[in-house]
Amino acid sequence: MREWLDAISEPIIVIIDAFALLIIVAGTAQAAFKVVTALWNPLGEQGGRKVFLGYARWLVAALTFQLAADIIETSVSTSWQTIGRVGLVALIRTFLNYFLERDVEKDMAAEQAAPPPPAA
Numbered sequence: 001m002r003e004w005l006d007a008i009s010e011p012i013i014v015i016i017d018a019f020a021l022l023i024i025v026a027g028t029a030q031a032a033f034k035v036v037t038a039l040w041n042p043l044g045e046q047g048g049r050k051v052f053l054g055y056a057r058w059l060v061a062a063l064t065f066q067l068a069a070d071i072i073e074t075s076v077s078t079s080w081q082t083i084g085r086v087g088l089v090a091l092i093r094t095f096l097n098y099f100l101e102r103d104v105e106k107d108m109a110a111e112q113a114a115p116p117p118p119a120a
Contacts, residue, residue, distance in 0.1 A: 009076045013069045020065035027058020053107050056100045063097040 034043070034051045043051065070090040077083050 005076055009072055013072050016065055016069040016072070020062040020069070023058055023062040023065065027055055027062070030058070031055040049107065053104055056104050060097055060100050060104065063093050063100070067093050067097065 031051055031054065034054075038047070038051075067090055070086050070093065074083055074086045074090070077086065
């Protein structure tokens with residue numbers, strides 16, 4: 001039974017981690033493109049903040065997938081050293097996810113509460 005669980009979980013962990021990597025690459029490419037185009041067409045303070053928030057959303061999604069892979073890895077591990085290592089990495093990812101998500105939510109709330117810009 002144990003061998004079957006290991007045989008199934010290993011490729012699943014790799015697939016989830018690969019999916020997280022693709023999310024990070026896509027988010028980084030999108031943010032980099034916006035920053036490079038800002039060299040010719042400046043974004044302004046609000047535009048720069050929107051780029052950061054968009055990138056943070058991509059990172060939150062990727063961290064969530066990585067955390068899922070960590071949970072699976074911990075559930076099939078038999079070594080306390082592996083459980084401790086994966087647990088520490090999961091804790092760090094959880095803190096990163098929490099603070100990124102908090103920033104995103106705070107900025108979204110501020111954006112919704114701000115009055116609309118005056119019409120030209």
